[in-house]
Amino acid sequence: MASVTVNNITKHYGKKKELTQALRGVSFTVEQGELFGIIGPDGAGKTSLFRILTTLLLPDAGAASVDGLDVVKDFKAIRQRVGYMPGRFSLYQDLTIEENLEFFATIFNTSVSENYDLIKDIYSQIEPFKKRRAGKLSGGMKQKLALCCALIHKPSVLFLDEPTTGVDAVSRKEFWEMLRNLKKQGISILVSTPYMDEASMCDRVALIQNGSILSVDSPEGVIASFKQPLVAVKDRNMLPLLNHLQAFEGTQDVYPFGEYHHVVLKDGYSAAEVSTYLQHQHAQAEVQPVRADIEDCFIALMKSA
Amino acid sequence: MTTNNIAIQAVELTKRFGDFTAVDAISFEVKKGEIFGFLGANGAGKTTAMRMLCGLSIPSSGKAAVAGFDVYKQTEQIKRSIGYMSQKFSLYEDLTVKENIRFYAGIYGKSDAFIKEKTAFLLKELRLEAEASKLVRSLPLGWKQKLAFSVAIFHEPEIVFLDEPTGGVDPVTRREFWNMIYQAAESGITIFVTTHYMDEAEYCNRVSIMVDGRIDALDTPAALKRKFEARSMDEVFLKLARKAKRSGD
Amino acid sequence: MKQFISFVKKEFYHIARDKRTLFILLGMPIMQILIFGFALTNEVKNARVAIFDQSKDLATQALRSELDASRYFDITQDVHTYSEIEAAFKKGTIKLAVVFPENFANDLDHFNTAQVQLIADASDPNVANTLTNYATAIVLDYQDRITNNRRLPYTIKTEMRMLYNPQLKGAYSFVPGVMAMVLMLVCTLMTAITIVREKESGTMEIMLVSPMRPFKIVVAKAVPYLLLSVVNITSILLLSVFVLDVPINGSLLLLIFESILFTLTCLAFGLLISTRTDSQQTAMFIALTGMFLPTIMLSGFMFPIENMPLPLRILSNIVPAKWFYYIVKEVMIKGLGISAVWKETLILTGMLLFLLLLSIRNFKIRLA
Numbered sequence: 001m002a003s004v005t006v007n008n009i010t011k012h013y014g015k016k017k018e019l020t021q022a023l024r025g026v027s028f029t030v031e032q033g034e035l036f037g038i039i040g041p042d043g044a045g046k047t048s049l050f051r052i053l054t055t056l057l058l059p060d061a062g063a064a065s066v067d068g069l070d071v072v073k074d075f076k077a078i079r080q081r082v083g084y085m086p087g088r089f090s091l092y093q094d095l096t097i098e099e100n101l102e103f104f105a106t107i108f109n110t111s112v113s114e115n116y117d118l119i120k121d122i123y124s125q126i127e128p129f130k131k132r133r134a135g136k137l138s139g140g141m142k143q144k145l146a147l148c149c150a151l152i153h154k155p156s157v158l159f160l161d162e163p164t165t166g167v168d169a170v171s172r173k174e175f176w177e178m179l180r181n182l183k184k185q186g187i188s189i190l191v192s193t194p195y196m197d198e199a200s201m202c203d204r205v206a207l208i209q210n211g212s213i214l215s216v217d218s219p220e221g222v223i224a225s226f227k228q229p230l231v232a233v234k235d236r237n238m239l240p241l242l243n244h245l246q247a248f249e250g251t252q253d254v255y256p257f258g259e260y261h262h263v264v265l266k267d268g269y270s271a272a273e274v275s276t277y278l279q280h281q282h283a284q285a286e287v288q289p290v291r292a293d294i295e296d297c298f299i300a301l302m303k304s305a
Numbered sequence: 306m307t308t309n310n311i312a313i314q315a316v317e318l319t320k321r322f323g324d325f326t327a328v329d330a331i332s333f334e335v336k337k338g339e340i341f342g343f344l345g346a347n348g349a350g351k352t353t354a355m356r357m358l359c360g361l362s363i364p365s366s367g368k369a370a371v372a373g374f375d376v377y378k379q380t381e382q383i384k385r386s387i388g389y390m391s392q393k394f395s396l397y398e399d400l401t402v403k404e405n406i407r408f409y410a411g412i413y414g415k416s417d418a419f420i421k422e423k424t425a426f427l428l429k430e431l432r433l434e435a436e437a438s439k440l441v442r443s444l445p446l447g448w449k450q451k452l453a454f455s456v457a458i459f460h461e462p463e464i465v466f467l468d469e470p471t472g473g474v475d476p477v478t479r480r481e482f483w484n485m486i487y488q489a490a491e492s493g494i495t496i497f498v499t500t501h502y503m504d505e506a507e508y509c510n511r512v513s514i515m516v517d518g519r520i521d522a523l524d525t526p527a528a529l530k531r532k533f534e535a536r537s538m539d540e541v542f543l544k545l546a547r548k549a550k551r552s553g554d
Numbered sequence: 555m556k557q558f559i560s561f562v563k564k565e566f567y568h569i570a571r572d573k574r575t576l577f578i579l580l581g582m583p584i585m586q587i588l589i590f591g592f593a594l595t596n597e598v599k600n601a602r603v604a605i606f607d608q609s610k611d612l613a614t615q616a617l618r619s620e621l622d623a624s625r626y627f628d629i630t631q632d633v634h635t636y637s638e639i640e641a642a643f644k645k646g647t648i649k650l651a652v653v654f655p656e657n658f659a660n661d662l663d664h665f666n667t668a669q670v671q672l673i674a675d676a677s678d679p680n681v682a683n684t685l686t687n688y689a690t691a692i693v694l695d696y697q698d699r700i701t702n703n704r705r706l707p708y709t710i711k712t713e714m715r716m717l718y719n720p721q722l723k724g725a726y727s728f729v730p731g732v733m734a735m736v737l738m739l740v741c742t743l744m745t746a747i748t749i750v751r752e753k754e755s756g757t758m759e760i761m762l763v764s765p766m767r768p769f770k771i772v773v774a775k776a777v778p779y780l781l782l783s784v785v786n787i788t789s790i791l792l793l794s795v796f797v798l799d800v801p802i803n804g805s806l807l808l809l810i811f812e813s814i815l816f817t818l819t820c821l822a823f824g825l826l827i828s829t830r831t832d833s834q835q836t837a838m839f840i841a842l843t844g845m846f847l848p849t850i851m852l853s854g855f856m857f858p859i860e861n862m863p864l865p866l867r868i869l870s871n872i873v874p875a876k877w878f879y880y881i882v883k884e885v886m887i888k889g890l891g892i893s894a895v896w897k898e899t900l901i902l903t904g905m906l907l908f909l910l911l912l913s914i915r916n917f918k919i920r921l922a
Contacts, residue, residue, distance in 0.1 A: 041446065044475070055762075056920050084763040138348055194472075255477075257504065258503075
């Protein structure tokens, strides 16, 4: 049975004059025990989607179910069995780590000891500081505590809304490792993130932009769907290089990509033609065909949408 | 005003809070027109260092000059010569695009003629002419950030400080944003930028990485990758930041 | 139930860890009672008095020197017309005027009865009350002394005129008034703020996605403030009885019951505010303008309602504090029982139910 199904959900905010369409007919399913990523920039509709699935908002149209329960009709039952970590740090800052955890355990009609196994790996990292107030914790520690609190009642589905936003690269890596471990316990996990590079950590991803899903697939599947030839080009002076590449007849799109520029070529062109084109002005240029990554795909999908 | 080509110079710059040393004797130079990436894990001391350079916080010891002005005594002059933009606070959501521009330009005491002419130019550049009288709240995030950057350099500062300017912005707009940074740098504005996106570190001329209050590495992205035998800046960053003993915000 | 207790416990942590707010909550009633008590009922000393003696006989001379000898009064001027008295009051040079009519001693001798008129500036009702009481006491004292030597009792009738505030509302009023104010502040303001704070910090989001029923959340939030209020009621009553000598003339049990009824009404109003607002600032603003100001202005505590224009008199009826203030005065000061205040009690109960119903209907089980 699918853990989460979303069927043509739409949602808007505001009245006529300042109407924002947050979701424009979103559909996908998440299988039991899957680590599913919803990847898109701020304002794409990720939070609205999560709030609908956690029964905090009502959709305008469409249907969705969590654990086979309807998000509108069965909201009470859903609230018994999902774990939710909202975008901002939402624990009680004036309570200690221990007090927060115990409080959330009782609210969900359980106790810390009952499901300790589930959180042990994560909690043990912050346990030495359990008498410290949540407000005084570092970003990484807060995030671990929030995850423990969302897990304490052994939810069947876990919703994490942008858990890694504003967190540095090291803590982000650690967080994803924790999620991979949780997945082994059979919990279905939905994570949203604006960081494209985190897609590779998921079983499957939905790329979302402007309230519409661009693609739903495994990270490899998304990448495989990128059919155009792609080359990475580098030279000492990158800005003029970008302008020259833009002028190349075989270029469909070109954009900076880390230390390289990525050039999406029209069908029939290849790295060799790019090298020949650059011979005169950029004799030193390094040109090599590369495999697209999620960000390339996202850009391509955004531009074709 | 300095006549040499150094925009920012810090020598053993230190900030202590009680017995906690947030910034531990950092020394570096940023050249005029350079795009300088200022990286570090949460709690490494980036924000504190940036505050000192902006004249918002007096250092505990060490020396620093920004646009040739001393960070101890000439903070007012510094504030006139810099622009500042952060992800968290940039524009007033309940003012229109035009009102925001007008307000910020007014702070720096620019003449009405200058403001009028430059506003028209800027709106055209950003393709925001149709939205000029709309509330900033109604703009997509990417546009807000581009507008915020334009406002930060509206008074033609010598240096602009950007604190995570592209957080949460979509990949296409992020690149458009960097394009604007390049243009500003071409026109001679020095860019001092922090980011969590490691691919953006590659766009910088030089990058410094702070760990536990110290600058542990400072060089061009290419040189850093060679030195740390890493394929990407991401790896360089992870190798350095994993050594960090302290963590925080 | 465990959920509920755990929630209440958490609320106490919040309150206990915000030491400054806790100090204000518990210290405020004490401060207010003391400030109001001592500022408004301080003994009157050497009040300036004008004498309008139309008789100028032995008896009036005697009374005059009795008054002057008292440490409460200072005779500062003699006047010869009522308009002079009026003028002196307007200028504020006197606090009290004593008028002896013509043939004072004569009347006393021949008819065994005479009149003294005491005119006080009752714009400050406490002072006016105290002054006329003292003056009356001095007159009665004199009367007793001369009666001892005669066969028939003499009667000197004192006739009091309270200028500007004839009913003399306001005496002892500060105790019921402060009670209303403090309960209002603790319950309405704090309940509204504490719920809205959870919305602001995002914890309400998690609470809503938990099996905890929204109604339970709200009740759990109210419990600590109800208890705090009981502490405050106790401290106010103790202070007024033992420090300010304001007696509890009626049933203590009834007084406490009425106070709790009013506390609940305030809690319900705070709850209603919290369901309609999303920021602590707005909540505070609405609580202050919607409840606190009317409590001060329209409850009869500061300004007598009888003297207000009709629209304000009508408006004052929807202010719960007006009814509570009335009840406390009747029970605590006048010593009356439930039979005297059952109507007002019913009105308060009605308000409580109405506010509760409205806020439960308004409480959102979702975010938007």
